Amino acid sequence: MLNKTFTAVTIAMAITAGGAVAEDIDIVFVGKNTGNPYFDSLTQGFVEACDSIACNFEFVAPATADATSQIPFLEAQIQRGVDVIAISPNSPDALNQVFQSASDKGIIILTVNGDITGNEQYRDATILPTDFTKVGADQIEMVGSLIGYEGEIAILSATTEAPDQNFWIEGMNATIESDPKYANMTLVATVYGDDQPEKSTTEMEALLSNFPDLKGLIAPTTVGIAAAAQVVQSRGIADEVAVTGLGLPSEMREFVKDGTVGGFQLWSPYNEGWLAAHFAVGLKNGSMVNEVGGTFEVPNLGTITINEGNSINTQSALTTFNAENIDDFDF
Amino acid sequence: MSFLRSIFMRRETGILVMIVLFCIAVGFVKPQFLTGQSLRIILLLTPLIMIGAMAQMLVLVARHVDLSIGSILGFSAMVVGLMYRDFPEIHWLVGFPVAILTGAALGLGNGLLVTVFRLPSIIVTLGTLSLYRGMTFIISDARQINRSNIPTELKVMSRTSPIFDIPWIILIAFAVALMTYVVARHTRLGRQIYALGSNPVAAPLRGIDVTKVTLIVFALSGALSGLAGILYASRWGFVNPSNTGAGFEFQVIAAVVIGGVSINGGVGTVLGTVLGVLLLGCVAAALPLLGIAGSTQNAIYGAVILIALIIDRSVRQRGVADNSKDIA
């Protein structure tokens, strides 16, 4: 399917290249849901990119992030005849049929921030924030550095089936078992807060009750890490339990400043949007080619490589936030 | 019947027994459940539901339903959040009257639709559930209010306390329960609400201004939901247009039904409702401790509601049996 798309894109490019005046490309980004601060930043990247290159950008998102809520929005975009659909999918497979209809009409499909695992043939390329295979190891190192590389740690994740989190957790397990540097650390539990503050809080409280010797917690989800930090802050036990994970600077700033959290990690959603917009426009007007192993240039980000499975990493490793740099970011 | 027997026959005793048995059972497996820390956790889970349950109790007793309390909570929280973000120089305490008045206004809107147009409250509040949620998105431009915009003093209310290490937020919730008790039992308004609920047709004949009482009940429900809204910001530190208050109405109805409030009006006590809220809080706190997956929680809530209904039907005196299928 990728080959066919590639051919289709080449032909389309040839036609448009030899055709009439090049119009602005219509890009739409379908977010997971509205009211999600993470995507505000990502969208900003798109918006500012489209200010500088020739594209028209719209952002739409459903009210809730369930698996099928994006379908009517995708149908609407196909009806509107957009050129590129960029999407942060709420489900790995519920959207396959809709993606197929879009591809049949020549629309380029890019999954942004997460991929449709197992169904990659339905999209043209995926733009990931960072190299997901390194996240697990980086997070173990992060928590290790905060607890002196010894003691009990636990993981507070999102939903039980969240593909990205599960992939990273696998990486965490592999790292802690194989790397001798972490030989004195034990992973005692993995619990799920379903990305809801109430649930995440009760799970954190339960962890603290069930494992009184807990030294560190990794929450690879922005809702989880905020909830866990809040529990630690309200109980005043920042000296005994180190909370870290993946968080948004805007949400974690307070916890870093008052010492509840020593450090946490993430990447730049803004850069993802910026890159995605440039890539989309490049594909559509022929200046970039969607080929594994190929590279392309993006202003401010340098040379980007297209990896196995048409997967693109915006940055190569996680960014660490702590008291020194927390004020430098505005997302 | 003897005094002791009458106590045992009461619905509230039944719930209390359920709570005690449940806690002991969980305590066997996880002794940490019976500590002061655990009690604190349970209590911290409940203040918002407690306040919402008081509101819903009054509405149900008056033989109505308010399904929009979650959306009122969300809207009020957002109004306050926007105020904090865009006007940081305003004193943080001003948020309270703002939230309560906003909620009251929305509740009054519900009340007007019910009284002026004579519409069934279940449908009206179903409509306002959507309407108020949509308005929340609009005024916030679909953006959330971040932790940094919420005043520290407000957030700290969920942690610090004036006495016995009980956070302010819990004290407020119990104060609301106490006030509701006083209104329900010892004021004319309270008596009128009960009278209206048990027999709406006869109410005007007894000198009750049905319109006025109905408007007051809905306005109160809205006001309390508004209070719950600002306390949400205190408890969680942020306000999100999609999530804040979503699903709140179902949790509250569950607590109220377990607490013995009748959907047909005229029956219900504050004590029962408080116990219902506490029971749900215990269950919510116990499940993760026992390692029961979150996915099972909902099924358990549903089962608890059904069991409570069945017990209610078996135990309650047939004298108050209600054959009419009116949906308030």
Next chain:
Amino acid sequence: MTDTKTPTREMAPARPAWHVILVRPETMTLVLLIAGVIGASILSPFFLDVNYILRSFTLTAEMSIVALVLTMVVISGEIDLSPAANMALSACTFALMQDVGVPLPLAVLIGLGAGLAMGALNAFMSIRMQLPSIIVTIGTLILYRGLAQIIAGDRSIRLPDSFIGINAIMVFGVPLPVVIFVIVALVLGLVLGTTVVGRKIYQIGTNQAAAHHAGIDANRIKIGLFLLLGVVSAAAGIMAASRLGSVRYDLVAGGELQMVLMAMLGGTYIFGGRGTILGTFLAAWLLVIVSTGMTVANLMPAIQLTVLGILLIVAIIATNFIYARTQR
């Protein structure tokens, strides 16, 4: 004939035929529908495309079919808020069965059986045990959704390719789910409007006691309706599974509100006794027009929620007004 000076009902002039045909809630729905089409066309040039509208309808066709049966339940004086959860649990049961190797036709039967069982539980608690159906079905809605979560976990269960794509099957250019919806509407409309059973349903809803005295076994009919709703919900759930290609526990989450919305927009009276299949049929189209129109114009959910809320409130005000005017 008695010589009477006081006016009696028999003496009131008959309503002119045009009045009877036009002044009814379904007309209001039709008017809103036409207004919706016009409004949506103005809002976006991409809207007025028959194939697109039909394709959009298929996204909610399953819920619309269930809403038709729900209308009958409401007319009979009850309510059921659990059908959406039923759809999910039946679909999950079906998907799991075929996933472990049970042949497809048998798996479908098991799924339908599950739906029937759920309808039976609702019927048992609401009718046999005489509990208020609104609370019972809120409890079962939470329970069924929770059970779906338990058996399916958080993952999606894939279906074999041979089963997928019911919405791609065209009958004279119209997607199959839409055709099924129209056929079901015709059948139910005829049953409700012309048969004895249909008349009985209206009578039960209008005044159950009187119907009883007239020799109608209200309980049996209501139980039958709950069972029918259970099976149809299951079938709809399996249809949705075919459309999506995979099943998750959160299938049609929040769908119960949408179904009630359809019934209300179609002029069904929440307390029973009045309402038509035609009304719900038109309301289903109205909802599709309004939401598709807003989505294709890239209007954010904020506006959509607000519009839906206002629509519902306007619709019930109009419905009430019409019923009051045509009351005799």
